[in-house]
Amino acid sequence: MDQSRQGLQRSFRTTREPGAARIRAGTFRSFELHARGPVGVSELGSVLVASATENGAATFEFVDGALTIADLDAGTAEGLRLACAVFEYLFATKREPGSVALKGEGWQPLLSELKQRGLLVESANSAAQPSVFAEMFWQTPEIWMASPAIAYLRRDVFDGKSEHPLRPPKPGGCLYARFIPWLSGTLSFHVASLDDLPDVHRWMNDPRVDEFWNEAGSEAAHRRYLERMLADPHVIPLIGRFNEQAFSYFEIYWAKEDLIGPFCGAGDYDRGCHVIVGEGAFRGKRWFTAWLPSLLHLMFLDDPRTERIVQEPSAAHQRQLRNLQRSGFAHIRTVDLPTKRAAIMSISRQHFFSNRLWHPGVVPGEAGP
Secondary structure, three states: OOHHHHHHHHHOEEEEEOOEEEEOOOOEEEOOOOOOOOEEEEEEOOEEEEEEOOOOEEEEEEEOOEEEEEEEEOOHHHHHHHHHHHHHHHHHHOOOOOEEEEEOHHHHHHHHHHHHOOOEEOOOOOOOOOEEEHHHHOOOHHHOEOOOOOOOOOOEEEOOOOEEEOOOOOOOOEEEEEEEOOOOEEEEEEEOOHHHHHHHHHHHOOHHHHHHHOOOOOHHHHHHHHHHHHHOOOEEEEEEEEOOEEEEEEEEEEHHHOOOHHHHOOOOOOEEEEEEEOOHHHOOHHHHHHHHHHHHHHHHHHOOOOOEEEEOOEOOOHHHHHHHHHOOOEEEEEEEOOOOEEEEEEEEHHHHHHOOOOOOOOOOOOOOO
């Protein structure tokens, strides 16, 4: 490896503890929740360096849409992680590449693993380079989730209101983490607990939140509310954090057994979400384009059978309706629910991934490069 590449590796790693390389703050990070720790990625011109926190490093060159391995100091499993971190970096920070061609013999040790994970697309033309496509790569759960998503084995149940698949046991802890390049930090979603009650109580009593949630009240009332959400098998309450600071409360739910189900023709694995951004400093476009696509991403990753996500904001909440439409949602219909007149909004898996809507530079409906 030449001196400039060695210097680039050193430039984004510092040592805080003996024997443990640490990734410098602000450096792009992938695999935030992985058992072996995150992978950092840094770029200088056409050179990309990926380095794990414990061991393993790789240098790549990205030129004209093709990625070459210049140097790989890791076994196959760790080498695959380093390569995937670079794929994420390219697809997250650059608007142009819908795919990355894998150039050169350096990829040979990793090709079979990439194929097994469904990440590699080979052309019928033997002269063409194999490629990794953004829309397929972004559906790989282990890069962003603490536990690999599984398709929970199906058994239909009737809950007294609707028939639907039995839902998996509710998870706990941190479910998802993603480095947000334009914010230079990590967004994460954690299953809420009663320890989060002070924040939820304060946010519910914010007049801006109460205007549309209508849940202002005492701490005891909000404790009961949170206990209901924690006990409800079709809802997972979440706390959104940025660099570990709590800023939002979300509820993701299975749409078929929700109130919205009959109004949107909910499929067996359709999901939906409710949203509170409680901290004023975290409102605005640059935050919205971070947490909303990430929340959608989590729901699509959580079960590969989820083909659609719905929302039912108040039809009077024009700002939210505009934001959702700009984010790729379609307005299906307007209905009268027991508590409000609601606009039924919907986004499909195909639309989200094929249009790369995790990227704030992508405008839904605009032709891609």
